[in-house]
Amino acid sequence: VSAASSGEGAGARALHEGLTRIWGNAPGWRSLSAVNHTTVGMRFIVTGFVFFLIGGLLAMLMRSQLAWSENDVLDFQAYNEAFTMHGTTMMFLFAVPIMEGFAVYLIPKMIGARDLPLPRLGAYGYWCYLFGGVLLYSSFLFDAVPDAGWFMYVPLTDRTYSPGLDVDFWLLGITFVEISAVSAAVELIVSILKTRAPGMSIDRMPFFAWGVLAAAFAIVFAFPPLIVATSAGRPLASYTLSVLAIVAITILSFGLWAHHMFTVGISFLTLSFFSAASMAVAIPSGILIFSWIATLRNGRPRLETPLLYILGLVFIFVLGGLTGVMVALVPFDWQVHDTHFVVAHMHYVLIGGVVFPVFAAFYYWLPLVTARAPSANLGRLAFWLMFVGFNVTFLIIRLTGLVGMPRRVFTYSADMGWEWMNLVSTVGGFVLAAGTGVLIVDVLLHFLHGRRTDGNRWKAGTLE
């Protein structure tokens, strides 16, 4: 963009118009070529939410199958496909992209930049993501749905034991999604390091920007503090400590991977190292939880919908963290590894760490997007259905695992005594699904009939 030189004002104006032309959305079908971060971010969020609903539908099918022993809602083939696609969808097509979507949408607004520095890369990332997801799901059309679990362990996934095209669909689809994740990460790192507003030194930037900067996983920890701070009407307690904590979680998470391998027969000394690294995550997580509590304690918290989700998150995430410490203890893990206990553990961590913060963030920034006030009652109803349904489903699954039910089994025999536990979990699962349904209705009603207000519904001092 070349600025006209006839006076400073005219030059700046020409620059502004040039930049607007680049980032503006074209009308009609050409809006598909949009590159501005608001549009791209919203596309990530909406697409991620659609995949969340598809993954949830698969979960409901699995829970229906397990409700009774020797049930035949799904046969083994359909069940194996369902758990493979459920895990893949929730991890790669929902959790990571929706976090990227929030980051792409919010970061430039928070750090005072006009837009992201590499707009075409952002749009490219979105289309790669959508293409990868559609490619993966197109396997249903060719009757080649991946069915070997989302870990893709060999030799179960090699040509001998999985001769069809299902593994190829998985690998190609997820490769495109990963290209998207890497390009979004590059864009966000460049944006945070290079395009902050003048005067915003790195130790003053919003906490969320630290979360995004630290790593995609750490993003999940970055939503709660800011909602906590606004809800409490106070700035976040112990900013420095919290920043160190979130960076520590990111670094530690590189030393954790071997806790998936406690039962493969490697030496106890090696296992002890990874056990210690896994347990150490509890320390920075504890710092974050206690600094939120201190922030709320010293403020005047308003118990509105986003804060309700945060409280739910604290409970779920602490419970998931405690069982995380349990499974990090190597001898205990030898028992519960690959059972329903671990299924419950990871759902506590992921639903507490991703789904509840995302919904909290959703309610928190919705007024910013729509300039309408959200309905208090439907939001609360959705929260309580989800919170109760979630805990009913997954508390009992811990017991199911302890009394011997391995994960990824499509059926079980009636004399194992697992039937009533599975039935309770299934009922809880449908309550959770009903809560999600209420949330969707609430958001739709909000867009159509929400009371007009200004964008700053929560009387926040900043976007955080």
Added chain:
Amino acid sequence: MSLPLESSRSSQAAALCLMLLAGCAGPQSVLDPQGPSARLIYETWVVMLAGGTVILVVVTVLALYAVLRSPDNRGRVNGKALAVGGGIVFPVVVLTALLVYGTQVGAALRVASASPAMRIDVVGHQWWWEVRYPLAGGFVGVTNELHLPVGETVEITLRSADVIHSFWVPNLAGKVDLIPGRVNRLVLRADRPGRLRGQCAEFCGGDGHARMTFEVIVEPRAEFERWLAMQPVVAQPGVASTDVAQGRP
């Protein structure tokens, strides 16, 4: 009028308790240990469940108090002190203790497995268990059943014929994976005669993974010998007791 209701309520509660207890015991349960390994691990579970419950309750109460109590009726807390105390000091102390405890349990399990009295070779297949009892000049082979003499320390070698499986008898010990091209090792002891159940714990494909179970028959030495003597011996000269890679205890 209210009496029958009361009694039916208490009998319902009793039934629920029984159901929970019945749910905990069982032929394939971590919560019903029948051997030293499983018992040690069960004790770690009880310790961690108690500690974890206390921590969860305290944190939840703190969070609810921070939100629900009227701000005018309470003092302020030092945010940094709470974050340092609750987030650093407390977990460092507790986790260090837990790590030492866990390492000791691991070491105790290893000592317990030092000198096994006999060896059994297990091979995982899609989707069945091959169990071999090595004898001089051959072996006795059976399918989907594991006979153990009561009170004896037994070494089990674990191999896979195809994909990854995992050998798990929760009443006796933790699980160990069967990895193609590798020999893993598990030592266990059953303290009481009876029938238990084991199951493959690593997804191994198809319709078989969910049904890849085996029966564990724990019996006195004499009965075990009698059973073994009734089985046909497969001759296999020269391959009696081969080397076994060092796995975990």
